Amino acid sequence: MAIFEIDRCMSSSFDERAGGQKPDLLLLHYTNMATAANAIKRLCDPVTRVSCHYLIAEDGEITQMVEEEHRAWHAGKSLWAGCKDINSCSIGIEIANVGPDQGYPPFPDIQMEAVEALCHDIFSRYRIVPERVLAHSDVAPARKQDPGEKFDWQRLFSAGIGLWVEPEPIDGVEGFKLGDTSKHILNLQSALSTYGYQVNITGRFDAQTKHVVTAFQRHFRQERVDGVADFSTLKTLSDLLQVYEESNLAQIADI
Numbered sequence: 001m002a003i004f005e006i007d008r009c010m011s012s013s014f015d016e017r018a019g020g021q022k023p024d025l026l027l028l029h030y031t032n033m034a035t036a037a038n039a040i041k042r043l044c045d046p047v048t049r050v051s052c053h054y055l056i057a058e059d060g061e062i063t064q065m066v067e068e069e070h071r072a073w074h075a076g077k078s079l080w081a082g083c084k085d086i087n088s089c090s091i092g093i094e095i096a097n098v099g100p101d102q103g104y105p106p107f108p109d110i111q112m113e114a115v116e117a118l119c120h121d122i123f124s125r126y127r128i129v130p131e132r133v134l135a136h137s138d139v140a141p142a143r144k145q146d147p148g149e150k151f152d153w154q155r156l157f158s159a160g161i162g163l164w165v166e167p168e169p170i171d172g173v174e175g176f177k178l179g180d181t182s183k184h185i186l187n188l189q190s191a192l193s194t195y196g197y198q199v200n201i202t203g204r205f206d207a208q209t210k211h212v213v214t215a216f217q218r219h220f221r222q223e224r225v226d227g228v229a230d231f232s233t234l235k236t237l238s239d240l241l242q243v244y245e246e247s248n249l250a251q252i253a254d255i
């Protein structure tokens, strides 16, 4: 039971989770709209055919729009760890923020507190492993940027939500970029794919690889989001994979 208040403004844009799945992934978004009220209106409007389970306003107020057992329509065309139907396996949380076109302000402390409280509340009902707390940009790198490079994943990790490692400092050494071919790029693609990103393992730094590297940076190496796989990006990814594998082993031991 939640220890905080949740408003309700129920949307008719939902259906059944495929195969009666239980949610095992948390997908975080920003609204990219002028006000939280406008976003709620849009997400509850049957004509738009988009929705999410919860929206968290800048002042920390939480509104539920779809029951958790139902499949909300927030992820769109997405892919993670080989799964195409992200809506069926996820709970979608929209975090109110006007987005980059209107200055992309920081997420207020009180709003982040509400994000933490809601995530913990959801974790009390479902088994959601840390590496499956994701950004919309992680599962749709070519289409989406939200919740963006100002979203404080480190803070969430410190609160026991998601997976995160201290990013390797940027050192100015030139990295791999669009058009490059190398066995190191093969390793990079393989590492990204192991974590769950959808990327073809070709050894060629193509447009898809650039999108995925950009998404990785937006989540894990936020200081520079440029789609170039520099040493800092590669080392941060390698550190993340190590923590991921340790976390996986711990989960297996836990079963």
Ligand SMILES: [Zn+2]
Residues within 6 Å of the ligand: 028, 029, 030, 074, 136, 144, 146
């Ligand atoms: Zn989104």
